[in-house]
Amino acid sequence: MTTTAPATGAPVIETHGLRKVYRGRKGTHVAVADLDLLVPAGGVHGFLGPNGSGKTTTIRMLLGLARPTSGSMRLFGEEVPARLPAVIGRVGAVVESPKFSPNLTGRQNLRLLSRSIGVPDERVERAVATVGLTGREKDRYKGYSLGMKQRLAIAATLLKDPALLILDEPTNGLDPAGIREVRDTITGLGEQGVTVLLSSHILAEVQQVCSSATIVGRGRLLASGRVEDLLGAVTRHRVTLTPGTHEAGTHEAGTHEAARSAAGVLTSAGLPCEVQDDGSLLVTAEDPTIVTRTLGEAGTWLASLAPVKRDLEDLFLEVTAGQGPGMDMPPDWSGAEQGGAAR
Numbered sequence: 400m401t402t403t404a405p406a407t408g409a410p411v412i413e414t415h416g417l418r419k420v421y422r423g424r425k426g427t428h429v430a431v432a433d434l435d436l437l438v439p440a441g442g443v444h445g446f447l448g449p450n451g452s453g454k455t456t457t458i459r460m461l462l463g464l465a466r467p468t469s470g471s472m473r474l475f476g477e478e479v480p481a482r483l484p485a486v487i488g489r490v491g492a493v494v495e496s497p498k499f500s501p502n503l504t505g506r507q508n509l510r511l512l513s514r515s516i517g518v519p520d521e522r523v524e525r526a527v528a529t530v531g532l533t534g535r536e537k538d539r540y541k542g543y544s545l546g547m548k549q550r551l552a553i554a555a556t557l558l559k560d561p562a563l564l565i566l567d568e569p570t571n572g573l574d575p576a577g578i579r580e581v582r583d584t585i586t587g588l589g590e591q592g593v594t595v596l597l598s599s600h601i602l603a604e605v606q607q608v609c610s611s612a613t614i615v616g617r618g619r620l621l622a623s624g625r626v627e628d629l630l631g632a633v634t635r636h637r638v639t640l641t642p643g644t645h646e647a648g649t650h651e652a653g654t655h656e657a658a659r660s661a662a663g664v665l666t667s668a669g670l671p672c673e674v675q676d677d678g679s680l681l682v683t684a685e686d687p688t689i690v691t692r693t694l695g696e697a698g699t700w701l702a703s704l705a706p707v708k709r710d711l712e713d714l715f716l717e718v719t720a721g722q723g724p725g726m727d728m729p730p731d732w733s734g735a736e737q738g739g740a741a742r
């Protein structure tokens with residue numbers, strides 16, 4: 400398990416040994432397995448894991464919607480569910496799609512809500528602006544895109560000015576434009592000092608907005624900490640060689656032979672190295688200048704050397720390696736497929 404030091408400050412969410420076992424006719428199913436979750440104050444915390452890894456169950460327990468089998472939970476330092484009434488006013492959550500009236504405008508829907516919870520109308524205008532719906536608040540809800548509907552749901556939770564916002568898969572079912580809109584809203588909230596717990600199964604998407612993250616698989620904690628610490632320093636580099644360094648047969652054959660020869664040189668020098676299908680080399684080295692020097696001393700010249708950044712998907716594969724069937728990366732963990740690729 401990879402766990403790095405959390406950010407300073409008292410955690411906003413804390414669970415210890417949190418466990419949820421569902422019992423059915425077919426036997427028992429452990430949805431959450433002794434989970435220690437620590438969410439620091441401020442910023443966006445990714446709660447990541449494939450479908451069925453226990454994210455929603457954990458969130459439901461935190462909000463008092465499901466009863467833990469065992470373990471303890473705290474929100475803002477208060478034991479929950481016992482002290483939930485004391486803290487729930489500081490928590491906003493979008494766990495399921497909220498019910499809005501289709502024939503009312505976004506603003507009318509929010510005003511109904513603000514009056515029902517007794518907060519001033521100004522909060523509606525502020526919430527509309529925060530989620531980027533200004534200019535569209537007078538349109539009927541039924542005409543909103545899915546992304547706009549999701550942002551209105553977030554606006555509804557902002558009415559009570561929460562210090563903690565819990566969003567369960569807020570970009571599910573959205574197209575790339577919708578994902579981007581919601582992502583920008585979440586980034587803005589994190590910057591304004593709201594602590595956001597963002598659950599998602601799309602790592603590439605989450606990596607762009609999260610300052611810290613917890614990765615779960617089969618209800619278990621796999622890794623947790625600040626994203627930059629989790630991803631660590633860049634130690635892998637992609638190297639391409641200058642054509643003609645080695646001459647042999649066709650250009651392609653020559654490239655591969657040169658790569659294999661260079662890989663032998665690097666490996667002998669203690670630098671782990673793999674030849675890629677395109678004839679480039681993937682070299683592990685703390686200091687890239689050693690790669691240049693080692694190859695130069697062997698008479699091999701580099702055309703390029705570029706750092707290869709590890710991402711959360713790489714991390715997930717590493718922390719689940721050897722855990723047996725069912726922990727492979729599901730196809731929908733690719734952000735690109737879900738429109739969650741880089742901006």
Ligand SMILES: Nc1ncnc2c1ncn2[C@@H]1O[C@H](COP(=O)(O)OP(=O)(O)OP(=O)(O)O)[C@@H](O)[C@H]1O
Nearest residue numbers: 421428430448449450451452453454455456457600
């Ligand atoms: N009410 C329930 N009764 C029985 N099993 C349940 C119940 N709710 C969830 N589960 C099971 O618990 C496991 C965890 O589900 P959960 O919804 O918490 O995962 P998740 O990580 O949120 O997945 P998703 O991204 O698909 O929502 C799954 O195997 C699910 O089938």
